[in-house]
Amino acid sequence: xxxxxxxxxxxxxxxxxxxxxxxxxxxxxxxxxxxxxxxxxxxxxxxxxxxxxxxxxxxxxxxxxxxxxxxxxxxxxxxxxxxxxxxxxxxxxxxxxxxxxxxxxx
Numbered sequence: 001x002x003x004x005x006x007x008x009x010x011x012x013x014x015x016x017x018x019x020x021x022x023x024x025x026x027x028x029x030x031x032x033x034x035x036x037x038x039x040x041x042x043x044x045x046x047x048x049x050x051x052x053x054x055x056x057x058x059x060x061x062x063x064x065x066x067x068x069x070x071x072x073x074x075x076x077x078x079x080x081x082x083x084x085x086x087x088x089x090x091x092x093x094x095x096x097x098x099x100x101x102x103x104x105x106x
Contacts, residue, residue: 038080039069045078 040048045066046056059065060076066086069077 039077
């Protein structure tokens with residue numbers, strides 16, 4: 001059963017404080033400004049992985065988590081692109097070896 005946490009999605013613009021997704025349209029992009037980057041809160045990532053926040057913190061301490069951004073002493077976020085890359089790096093192609101009976105039939 002997945003843990004239920006508040007799932008906050010943040011958006012960032014270079015040189016600007018984080019804002020909630022609902023407010024991203026108000027940021028307005030101009031030439032020369034980095035595009036908005038989607039990020040997930042620690043609780044949202046824990047929920048996505050189906051683990052508790054404490055387990056996610058333990059995995060982060062052992063290096064078994066996606067890269068993260070520490071905004072303050074108590075605030076950690078994960079960039080959506082890093083979560084995607086982390087999932088893709090753990091993708092398993094289920095290629096089983098043929099059974100002996102299948103090999104002898106050929």
